Amino acid sequence: MRSSVYFYPTLKETPQEAQIVSHRLMLRSGMISQVTAGIYTWLPSGLKVLNKIAQIIRQEQDRAQSLEVLMPTIQPAALWEKSGRYHIYGKEMLRMVDRHEREMLYGPTAEEVITDIFSRFVKSYKDLPKRFYNIQWKFRDEIRPRFGIMRGREFLMKDNYSFDLTVEGAKASYQAMLEAYVRTFARMDLTAIPVRAATGPIGGDLSHEFQILAETGESEIFYDAAYETLDVNTITLERLQTLYAAADELHDPQTCPVPADQLRTARGIEVGHVFYFGTKYSIPLGAYVTGPDGKQVPVEMGSYGIGVSRLVGAIIEAHHDDKGIIWPESVAPFKVGLLNLNIKDKACTEMCEDLYQKLLQAKIETLYDDRDMGIGAKFADMDLIGLPWQIIVGPRSVTTGQCELKNRRTGEKIEISLEDVLKRMCYCG
Amino acid sequence: MRSSVYFYPTLKETPQEAQIVSHRLMLRSGMISQVTAGIYTWLPSGLKVLNKIAQIIRQEQDRAQSLEVLMPTIQPAALWEKSGRYHIYGKEMLRMVDRHEREMLYGPTAEEVITDIFSRFVKSYKDLPKRFYNIQWKFRDEIRPRFGIMRGREFLMKDNYSFDLTVEGAKASYQAMLEAYVRTFARMDLTAIPVRAATGPIGGDLSHEFQILAETGESEIFYDAAYETLDVNTITLERLQTLYAAADELHDPQTCPVPADQLRTARGIEVGHVFYFGTKYSIPLGAYVTGPDGKQVPVEMGSYGIGVSRLVGAIIEAHHDDKGIIWPESVAPFKVGLLNLNIKDKACTEMCEDLYQKLLQAKIETLYDDRDMGIGAKFADMDLIGLPWQIIVGPRSVTTGQCELKNRRTGEKIEISLEDVLKRMCYCG
Incomplete structure (x- = not known):
């Protein structure tokens, strides 16, 4: 591409509103342009990076036996009433009524939609496990959107949903996704630490946040040095559950099991979140299959997110100097x-x-x-x-x-x- | 891909609600699943076709010197107030207020957003022409959504916007896009007829609808037999403006200039629409550049749409038999x-x-x-x-x-x- 016909309007000055380095550099390098608070247009070079990141994620999701679908951005409130989340989800949900006065919403996540589809088409344990993902725009009406696309309102997310007959099956899906995540982030030259996390509004029993290391990260994390040499061949769910990693607010030096010389601390940025939540959605949404014994069983589910647009910012936070961005080759707009x-x-x-x-x-x-x-x-x-x-x-x-x-x-x-x-x-x- | 692990839930019976063949066949072959009226999830094989169509469109847009960007789905009402369209656009616009009570909307098209970006970054005639396109989900709150994804509410559209210094420049952009469209549809084994059209809510002076021929098409069109051998090497804007093609309601056998043996009639499906509208948006949104004489000039604009998701249905309407779909190889989910x-x-x-x-x-x-x-x-x-x-x-x-x-x-x-x-x-x- 010739610069004379391309479009990357670079800025010499740092825009006033940009408080963090990725936001500054994305604006200065002409990757994005703000439309209104927390909502951006991706200019040509920004879109190229976004698509390359999405493509790496897609390849690793496919490798983890997941099927890509595409769910709509606008969802009917009725589905969320079934799961009980419609009235729990607060003002972050963008709500609207259509011309026939039906309540609708812009999906912040899609457990309800995918579970409903599953319930309509999958009837037997023989069709399990099934893992579906999509890479689609989501909306969360943040009270104070900031940091550019790192905390925007309209953002691109990869969300995967797993369906298994048993708890063991669900754990295997969870494990497959952990491996996929380690591979995914490694391909973007990121060191990712899976931190045990609270499950929040998704609910459930087991959850990890993936934090990538960056000096300018939003939060402090403490972790076992073993993570720095973690590779996809050695990682198992059991190992992750024993290896120490904690966010600042949960870390207590008194009770930390890792010896001081083996404990690392760094700044982290959350780029992914995985959940195992059992039958929380399958029961209310009627996702049952016939088991080997002929009885109806609600399926065991998990969901697995990656902030695709957020990763663009996170990679810049991890890879820059005082002159600008330093793209890893796998996601660079041009080599x-x-x-x-x-x-x-x-x-x-x-x-x-x-x-x-x-x-x-x-x-x-x-x-x-x-x-x-x-x-x-x-x-x-x-x-x-x-x-x-x-x-x-x-x-x-x-x-x-x-x-x-x-x-x-x-x-x-x-x-x-x-x-x-x-x-x-x-x-x- | 193995059928045993893939997901294409085929149906033997024809679903009651499906009135047209593409809707029936997409449901029966497990390409889509309805979430609510006019809103669908794309299942794996449907998504593959959608992506292949999008990729052909993308390649031909790139070849026509256009740069891909990605605009958000949610737009601020304030931009549409500047263009004067916010109160003109009726109930088809999905409107909402955010948590700070700001009026927002789900974009049915994006003239305002792209013109605003242009006005911020492009200042000189030396940077022209510029053509930007994006392939993004749009929403039109149809009063009676039907025909599956052929007349859905959330739909995927390619929209291109051209910016030129002069009327002649704008006509050249229009011409480039006509050529791109002929190539695009030919690659999907479709015969496309550009029919002179009314400009409607987009406004402007010159407009063509692209109708593809299908026995089951939604409207009747009359056209010069020369169209059937039309190729991208002979098509020019002048030729298109002299070659006869008219929709049923505009065709008058008394005044039709084409001799009877040279006149063809067929059913057509609209899959694209191109507009030249001059300074309708550039003036209210302040998209001016400095001309060669140093004076400020509002840019001459056009916009060019293709219904990407609609094309999936249109291709099926053109290519099927009583046993099912017959995919052209270029867009088939598998070869x-x-x-x-x-x-x-x-x-x-x-x-x-x-x-x-x-x-x-x-x-x-x-x-x-x-x-x-x-x-x-x-x-x-x-x-x-x-x-x-x-x-x-x-x-x-x-x-x-x-x-x-x-x-x-x-x-x-x-x-x-x-x-x-x-x-x-x-x-x-």
């Missing part, structure tokens, strides 16, 4: 930024155009800064938007055949031939 | 249905498993019907869900090494070796 240092120099521009075409042919996502503006502003913009690699071509490149390759994360710069830089971009990352 | 005629026959099942693995390795989207049920029901289900190709493997295949390959559209069946069927699936379509 490469190609800087033409003098578009008025014909030979330099021909060289850039040639390299740009070759990068496109090699299917390397490239933002080619072909704008007619000062070098300083170009460098600043490129650091701000945070693409993993910068290829810098100037008039000197025409004589030397060399360009400069900069790694945004490390800041390392090397001189490299144009042929080699192309090869390297094809194989690295 | 191949593999039928195991006797899963209890060990050798037959091994053969199927082997072929299934090879199809997956070749990245051919395959639904493997590995369910333990009668052959008749399996054949009926496979015809109903309408995958382009059926590979039928039975116990006899074990001795002959041959399977049956059925083309769903033509009904043609051939005996073919298992090696050859794999090769053929890799190269055909």
Whole structure:
């Protein structure tokens, strides 16, 4: 994509309203634009990141034997009356009446809708387990929306719902989702700590919050150092239930079972929440199956959320410096930024155009800064938007055949031939 | 995907409420499930089709130099008060107040939001033309929702908005979008006729509805036979403005300029609508740029919609028979249905498993019907869900090494070796 036709309106100044770094950097790099309090339009580069994050989540949900569906944003109040949540859910629920005076709401979550579908179509234990997820916009009418898309009102969420015959089955689904989450966040270069949590309005018996580590995180967490080397091959539900991790308000140094030299503390940002809640929804919504003995059994359920739009901010909180964003390659809007240092120099521009075409042919996502503006502003913009690699071509490149390759994360710069830089971009990352 | 773990709850009986063939077939093939009047959940196979249609639209929008953004579903009433449409738009607009008593609405379209963004960031004619689109859920509170997702209340729409300095520029954008639409619909095996239309609540000077031909279409249209051979290389705005096409209510045989032997009539379904409306929104919303002479000029705009979810139904209306859906390969949920005629026959099942693995390795989207049920029901289900190709493997295949390959559209069946069927699936379509 050429910068001259793309649309990423960068800002030099920090917008007044932005209190946290991800909000500042998303506004400054032209990823989002506010429509009204807590409601945003995703501009082209922001949307690319959002879609890449959603795609990683989708792949890991599919790998965990889950089927993707898409539930509507607007739900009838009648379903929520069945579950008993309609009057419990407070002012965070956006409510409305339609032209026929029926009460409706913008879904903050979808336990009722999916359980209702399940109850209509699944009749036998032979069809279990079933896990359904969707990636859909949700609305929570926060009293004071802030921090950009980190605490917005309209937000994108992945929500998965599992249906099992037995408690053991439900625990296996819970376990599968924990594994999927560890994989998902690792693919975004995030360290995620599953913290035992209160179940809140979803209800139920067992719940973990996934906190990702970031210096600028919203809350303090305490955890066993073993988490830092946690991998998907060793994690089990049993292990997670014995490994210590606690939010600030629940951590008590007196009773903490982890020796001091093994205890870590860091700032965390909540990006996911998983619940096992048994038959809380299946009984009121009539989700029963015929068991092996021919009797009707209410299914055992869990639900598993990831804040997809929130993750965009969380990744920036975890990956930035004072110049701007440093995107992990898996979610970067483009892999490469190609800087033409003098578009008025014909030979330099021909060289850039040639390299740009070759990068496109090699299917390397490239933002080619072909704008007619000062070098300083170009460098600043490129650091701000945070693409993993910068290829810098100037008039000197025409004589030397060399360009400069900069790694945004490390800041390392090397001189490299144009042929080699192309090869390297094809194989690295 | 294995049928035994997938989720496509097929129905033998036709649901009472479904009056048109696409609604019947979508319910019977388990693509959608109604949540409440005019609001649906997309089940796995329905969502796959919806996403494939969206992806074709996206590719053709990108090719037409448009940038994808994502606007929110909930918009502030204040923006619509600026354009003057808030009080004009009737009961089809779903309105609500948030917890701070601010009036909000679920966007039925997004001229106001995008024009507001444009006005904030684009300041010079040098940045024009700009074309932004998004594929987002919309809501129109239809008084009598019916026909399934063909006239639902929550529906997926692609809406593109063009911004140009001059009327000629705006016409070029309009032209680019007409070309994109012809390409888009052709890729879904649809014949689309752009019919001159009234502009309605969007307003403006020039407008075309895109009608696709289907025997079961909702309205009758009359058109020049030249449309049937229309291709993207010959279509121009001038030609479209001279070529005759009219909806039933506007067609007058007395004044029709097309000779009788050159006039065609058919049933049509509206799937897109394009508008040129000049400065109707740019002036009230302050979308001005500095022109080449240094003066402030309101930008010339157009908007261009495609009913993405509606297209799912429209394609079925155009492509079905009395046994079920006949998906065009470009939008089919799977390319191949593999039928195991006797899963209890060990050798037959091994053969199927082997072929299934090879199809997956070749990245051919395959639904493997590995369910333990009668052959008749399996054949009926496979015809109903309408995958382009059926590979039928039975116990006899074990001795002959041959399977049956059925083309769903033509009904043609051939005996073919298992090696050859794999090769053929890799190269055909």
